Amino acid sequence: MVDSLKTRVRIVLAIVVVIVLISSSGLLDVRHSVMLDDVSQLVGGVVATAACWWTARSRLGAERRWRILMGAGMFGWSIGMVFWGLYRTVFDSPLPSPSIADIGFFVFPVFAAPALLTLVISQRVRPRGSTRMWAFAILDGSVIVGSLFVLSWTTALGALAHSPPESSLGFLVAVMYPITDLVLVGIVLILAVIPKVVARFRAQLWLLLAGMVALALSDSAYAYLVAAGGNTVSPLADAGYIAGPPLIALAASVPASRTRLGVRSTATWRSRRTQLLVPYVLILVIASIVGLQWLTVGNVDTVVVVIGVLVLALSLIRQxxxxLENEALLRRIFDAQSELTYRAHFDGLTGLANRVSxxxxLSAAIEVFTRTGNPYVLMLADLDDFKTINDRYGHAAGDKALKLVSERLAAASGAHAHVARFGGDEFVVLVDSTADHAGEIVFRIVDAVSGTLDVDGQHMSTGVCVGVVEFGSVMGEPTPDALLRLADRAMYEAKRDGKGRAFLYRADHTFEALVPPEHQGSRGTNPNIVAGEPEPARLMAPPTRT
Known part of the structure; x- marks a missing residue:
């Protein structure tokens, strides 16, 4: 579709060039040259009117409204063109101004302005950020209008203002053309800096802008000729009148973009870029105009200087x-990244490190152990009868109990231990020490966890069994899976022996009790109740990751 649209635009421009060349080449006499010029303009206006109204039949909402209004404007413009052609060819009036044709021409901006505003009114702005968006839109709009005013003043308005008009009505009519063009082009450019509008109506806006600019250039040339006292309009000055209506017709034939909810399309990002660039491009145009005027005339018009300074000040405020907006955005991005990093490495319920972390x-500790021989101990702790708490008190109470247990376990492990929730009611502790020192930590863990928990006024008790393995107990080079498998075996050996027990896996494939049975007798759980035999698969393979 994009390639097809580009092809149609090229065809329109090629036809305009051919008509202008034929009209100004001298191949035709003056009468037929003027007739070709006027007929081309009239055909373009009729085509634009028909295209707008025909495509409106199959559209809804804003797309239908702007086409109907734009079609009405082009219809009035075409009627004006009929009288303009009659004046020039039948009544032999080379520059009929003012005339009844001007009424038809001024119908166009009367309908075109609300047609363009329909596009922005159709966009529902979210309450969040709407103030910021409108603040930027007002600043951008002021920069655009000021820039276009400078451009219009240096090309037509200035000449009209400084020339003594022979007819006050003729002067008013002539000056109204660039003013109305300024309004229409300004509206289109303001729409082009509103991201939601340009993301949906991008192709339509650029074609409308091209059509409006083409008409504005010819209107400015016409106004300048009136100010200079000219009595004819050259075919080159009429090129915008020939090209403008067909470009508007092409805009009516282009459907709006459809972006799925929540999906950022390429057009959306391009619209953001357009919003940033348009005001600065216009400032560059102003600077070029001021520089050119200073080089050619030797001075700069006071109006141009005043408006230019105001535009520059508004641009600095916008910058x-x-x-400030970019700084706030970077801060939000940093906070979001920090939050994501935390969620990726910490358990959302207990606040302990998660399995990934x-x-x-563990991998880093294995690397240090392999390189330096620094001793490390891995502990795997599993709560006793925690399922009973969930079944009796509910999962909400179970979650609160897990938080209390994790706090006790982290405090008992010490500041230098790395404690993580392994999954469910299993925890892992990595300690930079030997098994002898780790035995003291295990004793504190069992003593801290195997106590009464107060959850919402409910008193519940639990215990913990711990399996311990030294890195040096693994045959060959230790791996995370091997260490976890051996710690798991030691933990199930502890469960076999009772509750609140802890066993150390030794290099000779035996187990050593780290917490004596008599220590558990007064901790609120029964050491004679065996938690159950481990699954054979857990003795032969790493524990299941949940």
Missing amino acids: VLTL FDEH
């Missing part, structure tokens, strides 16, 4: 606001 620490 400061943009920098623990795997990283």
Whole structure:
């Protein structure tokens, strides 16, 4: 579709060039040259009217409204063109101004302005950020209008203002053309800096802008000729009148973009870029105009200087606001990244490190052990009868109990231990020490966890069994899976022996009790109740990851 649209635009421009060349080449006499010029303009206006109204039949909402209004404007413009052609060819009036044709021409901006405003009114702006968006839109709009005013003043308005008009009505009519063009082009450019509008109506806006600019250039040339006292309009000055209506017809034939909810399309990002660039491009145009005027005339019009300074000041304000907005955006991105990093490495319920974070620490510890021989101990702790708490008190109470247990376990492990929730009611502890010192930590863990928990006024008790393995107990080079498998075996050996027990896996494939049975007798759980035999698969393979 994009390639097809580009082809149609090229065809329109090629036809315009051919008509202008034929009209100005001298191949035709003056009468027929003027007739070709006027007929081309009239055909373009009729085509634009028909295209707008025909395509409106199959559209809804804003797309239908702007086409109907734009079609009405082009219809009035075409009627004006009929009288303009009659004046020039039948009544032999080379520059009929003012005339009844001007009434038809001024119908166009009367309908075109609300047609363009329909596009922005159709966009529902979210309450959040709407103030910021409108602040930027007002600043951008002021920069655009000021820039276009400078452009219009240096091309036509200035000449009209400084020339003594022979007819006050003729002067008023002539000056109204560039003013109305300024309004229409300004509206289109303001729409082009509103991201939601340009993301949906991008192709339509650029074609409308091209058509409006083409008409504005010819209107400015016409106004300048009136100010200069000219009595004819050259075919080159009429080129905008020939090209403008067909470009508007092409805009009516283009459907609006459809973006799925929540999906950022390429057009959306391009619209953001357009919003940033348009005001600065216009400032560059102003600077070029001022420089050119100073080089050619030797001075700069006071009006141009005043408006130019105001536009520059507004642009600086906009730039400061943009920098502040970018700073706030970067801060939000940093906070979001920090939150994502935390969620990726910490358990959302207990606040302990999660499995991903623990795997990283375990791999790093293995690397240090392999390189330096520094001793490390891995502990795997599993709560006793925690399922009973969930079944009796509910999962909400179970979650609160897990939080209390994790706090006790982290405090008992010490500041230098790395504690993580392994999954469910299992925890892992990585300690930079020997098994002898780790035995003291295990004793504190069992003593801290195997107590009464107060959850919402409910008193519940639990215990913990711990399996311990030294890195040096693994045959060959230790791996995370091997260490976890051996710690799992030691933990199930502890469960076999009772509750609140802890066993150390030794290099000779035996187990050593780290917490004597008599220590558990007064901790609120029954050491004679065996938690159940481990699954054979857990003795032969790493524990299941949940």
